[in-house]
Amino acid sequence: MAVRRVIAHLDADAFYATCHELLDPSLRGRPVIVGGSGPRSIVTTASYPARRFGVGSAMPMSRALRLCPGAVVIPPDRELYTTTSRRVWELVGAALLDAGAVYEGEDGPIAHLEQAGIDEAYAELVQIEKPLAFLRGLIADVREQTGIQLSAGISPSRLISKISSDLEKPAAFVVLSREQALERLAGRPLSIVPGIGPKAAETLAQLGFRTLADLTRADPAMLLQTFGESRGSWLAQVADLSVDVPLQPVRRRKSISSEHTFEEDVGPDPATGTGAPAPLREQIEKMAAEVAEAARRRSFRGRNVAVKIRTGDWRTYTRATTLPDYTDDAALITAEAVRLWEQHRPPEPVRLLGVRLGAFEHVERHERAAGDASGDDASPQLRLALE
């Protein structure tokens, strides 16, 4: 039988928009949309007043402004979000440590907390005597000290907690056992499950499974047959909400990338008639330099360089190469990226270009030789995914 867990999913409400409201209180209560202003930009975050107009994340900005012409549009400010995020999760981590929610890491005890994005995290509260009271106090403290409102879902598993925190936003505080969740979520569409995206939802719908209750009637053998070993057995466990993956308080970044979508597709150079317009190569050089700089800043050295190309018809290619040695050398990384680009540039107009560095030293060493604890940066828990 599985170990008892008390997992909280904590998620900041309209995080980016709230960060801007804290800087400029006159924005409060108004429809705020964070996102770019170019013809191809999309909505990153909408404040709750903007959401009432039907504006949502990942929606083209043009459409968002048609739905809500009075919205205040604010360009994203990554540094602001990173700074605010760090304050929130440091506070949460300190409170967890203080209350005894401790994870024994290789380098000593740390808070039992897994950051799952810039604005969300999972906490294991099983070691805390009165977890709900603790959590209410913590959420109040975070709001008081940072201005950020956290929504919370609390359950025996991260999957149920994650779904729960979304049920009553903003300022949700939803506590469910597995049985209660099964009952409450039975009629909900499968798309509320994180991990079931548009493609899987469509495949399942064609098989006659649209809700969680539908899925409980699915034959596990059929799911395995249709979705393969790994995803099939996962789906079978989703059906009875028994998916249970322990928290991973220490995670290591696996790649650093930079990409850019052009405002208009960039076609072949009219002067030469070949597919080698200077702006494209210059863009590759620029992004390779950014990636190298970001790696150096974090003391990461990688040996896999990749270039990503999306053409006007939305087809996407990646071309990668593995270097003989790990490197953080900007000139070397740039040269490899340019070489890949020159070798593989398509004749079609280009919509997007990207450069990625991966296969980092410490990650590989860690995966290949368990027990080798060197190569870590300080305080890994606070230097997570989206920083």
Added chain:
DNA sequence: TCTGGGGTCCTAGGACCC
């Protein structure tokens, strides 16, 4: 409504070695 930019994870297949 024509779809950003930062990531992670999984799968499949080929090359190569024993």
Added chain:
DNA sequence: TCTGGGGTCCTAGGACCC
């Protein structure tokens, strides 16, 4: 004359998440 089985490393594509 046609040919195994396992393991590792690598590339490419795609689904998905925030």
